Structures are given as C-alpha cells and as structure tokens.
Amino acid sequence: MTTIPVQYYLVIAAALFCIGLAISITKRHFIGMLLGIELMLNAVNINLVAFGRHDPERLSGQLFALFVIVVAAAEVTVALAIILRVYGRFKTVDPDKVNELKQ
Amino acid sequence: MEVIIFYIFSALTLAAGLFILFSRNLIYGAFALFVVFLGVAALYVLAGADFLAVSQIMIYVGGILVLLIFGIMLTQKKEKSDDSTRHNRVEVPITRKIWGFLTGIGLFGLLMKVIFSSDFRMAGEEMSTKSTIKTIGVELMTSHLLPFEIAAILLLVALIGAAYLALNRNPTA
Incomplete structure (x- = not known):
C-alpha cells in the first residue's frame, strides 16, 4: 500500500484555505462569508489530520480536528442567529450597509 | 491506485471551492459546499481518519449545511421578480474582486514557498491500516x-x- 506524502495534503489544504479567504473577502453577503470561513476551517482540519497520521499511538491531530469541528458547529449556529437578528432589523445582509449600531 | 483516488477527490474539492468563489447565486454555492465537504471527508479517509470522516459527513452535511441553507432562504431579498435566481444573487464590485484574488493568490504563493522550502522530519512511523x-x-x-x-x-x-x-x-x- 503506497502512502501519499504529507506535502500533497499541505498543498491541497493551502489551496482550499486561500479559496476560502478569497470567498469571505469577495462575497458581499453575511452567509457567503460564513461559507468561506467553513472552507478555511476544513483546510486547517486537513492539515491536522495529515500530520496526525504520523502519531498512531495518541492521535493528537485527529482529536484536535474533532474539537475544531465542534467549535465550528457552535460558531455557525451563533453566527446564523446574529445574522437573522441583523436581517430582521436592517432588512439587508450586505455587510457594507450595516454600519450603524442603532437604526 | 490510492494516489489516483487522492487526485480525483482533491480536484473535486478544489473545483467545488472555485465554483463557490465564482458563482453569483448563493444557493448554488451552498450546494457546492456539500461537494467540498464530501471531498474533504474522502481525503480524511485516505489519511487514515475514518471516524473523523464519518463525523465530518454527519456534522457538516447533516447539520451545518442544512442550517446555512435555512439561513440563505430566510434572508432573501424582498423584491419580487420572475427570475428565480434573482433573490440570492450577490453583486460583487470589481475592486473587491481584485483585492480578494490578490490576497488569495498572494497567500497561496507564500504558503507554497513555505511548504516546499521546509523539510518535515516525522517523529513517529506511518499509521498502519487499522x-x-x-x-x-x-x-x-x-x-x-x-x-x-x-x-x-x-x-x-x-x-x-x-x-x-x-x-x-x-x-x-
């Protein structure tokens, strides 16, 4: 069984991270930015799993990736609740138009 | 064989990510994110993380993605029109597009330089297939x-x- 070198995973993860960063910069939509953040978290998890392959006794990388998934789930629920509140008040999801603390 | 599967799934993941970047309708982007999550789960399996791959599919696809699609549908634009793709369209100004691409490509170049110039010395041996x-x-x-x-x-x-x-x-x- 051939094993894939760790650099391959790192390249894929770097590309995915940069795509996520570009998405969260270019999209003028709160949920579009959230999509980019999810992509970036996944890229980081790929890195952790790729390095955790060399630690079969304790699997620290995979455990860290598991906690990252948990934190991502918590983050996206709170972010969506805040987005719904902002939409209810300002009737827009464009971050450029939400520039006042109080309407 | 394993390398070919790796290439296929990583190409799928990156293509779906680029589709999110270039698609102007956010619902299509959310469905492309589904493909990205499946591709990442396949990469986890190839790296020997079976439990993580299953939990990735269950949490991300079953939970987070459904939540995101609900969020997109609850925050539609108000105006009515016959064009069904109109409601979730995201207009991107050209300056922000340029800055986004410059930042992404610049960071990618920097990361490539770091990855290929570093010499990773692994402490433990490779994981066996268990x-x-x-x-x-x-x-x-x-x-x-x-x-x-x-x-x-x-x-x-x-x-x-x-x-x-x-x-x-x-x-x-």
Whole structure:
C-alpha cells in the first residue's frame, strides 16, 4: 500500500484555505462569508489530520480536528442567529450597509 | 491506485471551492459546499481518519449545511421578480474582486514557498491500516477529558445563546 506524502495534503489544504479567504473577502453577503470561513476551517482540519497520521499511538491531530469541528458547529449556529437578528432589523445582509449600531 | 483516488477527490474539492468563489447565486454555492465537504471527508479517509470522516459527513452535511441553507432562504431579498435566481444573487464590485484574488493568490504563493522550502522530519512511523475509533475513544476519556467537557459546555452555551438571539422579541418589526 503506497502512502501519499504529507506535502500533497499541505498543498491541497493551502489551496482550499486561500479559496476560502478569497470567498469571505469577495462575497458581499453575511452567509457567503460564513461559507468561506467553513472552507478555511476544513483546510486547517486537513492539515491536522495529515500530520496526525504520523502519531498512531495518541492521535493528537485527529482529536484536535474533532474539537475544531465542534467549535465550528457552535460558531455557525451563533453566527446564523446574529445574522437573522441583523436581517430582521436592517432588512439587508450586505455587510457594507450595516454600519450603524442603532437604526 | 490510492494516489489516483487522492487526485480525483482533491480536484473535486478544489473545483467545488472555485465554483463557490465564482458563482453569483448563493444557493448554488451552498450546494457546492456539500461537494467540498464530501471531498474533504474522502481525503480524511485516505489519511487514515475514518471516524473523523464519518463525523465530518454527519456534522457538516447533516447539520451545518442544512442550517446555512435555512439561513440563505430566510434572508432573501424582498423584491419580487420572475427570475428565480434573482433573490440570492450577490453583486460583487470589481475592486473587491481584485483585492480578494490578490490576497488569495498572494497567500497561496507564500504558503507554497513555505511548504516546499521546509523539510518535515516525522517523529513517529506511518499509521498502519487499522481503525482509529478505539484510540480516539480512549484518548477522549483519559488524557483529553477536560477539553471534552469544555466542548460539551460550549455546545450548551451556544445552543442557549443562539435560541435566545433568534427569539423574535418585537413582533411588530
């Protein structure tokens, strides 16, 4: 069984991270930015799993990736609740138009 | 054989990611994110993380993605038109597009330089092909017990906070 070198995973993860960063910069939509953040978290998890392959006794990388998934789930629920509140008040999801603390 | 599968799934993942970047309708982007999550789960399997791949599919595809699609549908634009793709369209100004691409490509070049100039010396030997579930369970209940409990409390706090925030406190608005 051939094993894939760790650099391959790192390249894929770097590309995915940069795509996520570009998405969260270019999209003028709160949920579009959230999509980019999810992509970036996944890229980081790929890195952790790729390095955790060399630690079969304790699997620290995979455990860290598991906690990252948990934190991502918590983050996206709170972010969506805040987005719904902002939409209810300002009737827009464009971050450029939400520039006042109080309407 | 394994390398070919790796290439196929990584190409799928990157293509779906680029589709999110270039698609102007956000719902299509959310469905492309589904493909990205499946591709990442396949990469986890190829790296020997079977439990993580299954939990990735269950949490991301079953939970987060459904939540995101609900969010997109609840925050549509108000104006009515016959064009069905109109409601979720995201107009991107050209200056922001340029800055986004410059930042992404610049960071990618920097990361490539770092990755190919560094020489990773691995401490342990490669993982053999056995299930990781037993190790993860034992580690979670022994040496990682405190982060496990903190994650449980974090999920509870996030649940209560999200429910409180999403309550409609002024029904007239």
